[in-house]
Amino acid sequence: MAVGKGSVKLMEELLTKTYLWVKSFHVIFVICWMAGLFYLPRLFVYHHKSEVNSVQSHTFILMERKLLRMIMNPAMILSYIFGIALLFTPGLVDWTSGWLHFKLLFVVFLTFYHHLLARYFKAFQSNLRPQSEKFFRIINEIPLFLLIGIVIMVIVKPF
Numbered sequence: 001m002a003v004g005k006g007s008v009k010l011m012e013e014l015l016t017k018t019y020l021w022v023k024s025f026h027v028i029f030v031i032c033w034m035a036g037l038f039y040l041p042r043l044f045v046y047h048h049k050s051e052v053n054s055v056q057s058h059t060f061i062l063m064e065r066k067l068l069r070m071i072m073n074p075a076m077i078l079s080y081i082f083g084i085a086l087l088f089t090p091g092l093v094d095w096t097s098g099w100l101h102f103k104l105l106f107v108v109f110l111t112f113y114h115h116l117l118a119r120y121f122k123a124f125q126s127n128l129r130p131q132s133e134k135f136f137r138i139i140n141e142i143p144l145f146l147l148i149g150i151v152i153m154v155i156v157k158p159f
Contacts, residue, residue, distance in 0.1 A: 064125075
């Protein structure tokens, strides 16, 4: 089914009129996603200290599952949806700007990190300890550096 010029024009008008709402929801869901990306590896640190198959370990599995499935996954998806809407808002994006490409690259890294954490959750869920406690303490800092890069790219637009 082909999309007509009228449909495209209508979509552009809708995106232009709702720009501030779309931007607001994008920021809200990015904050929710980032909170989960900071918190889940911290839960892994504490989970790592618990005995395999203990009540405490099962409690951590429940907390990690809810964080991942009820907060992080929906927040990531909604961040993408509202972010893509911003990319298609007329007059907003200069595709020749280098800052945008770096920002999107950092978002790809955040997404990879998210999926890596999901894999570690599955290992914990199977009563494994996939990495050391120290490892989880170290990788807990990764989203901070990516967040700094993203904010600088969006606000400062250095190139």
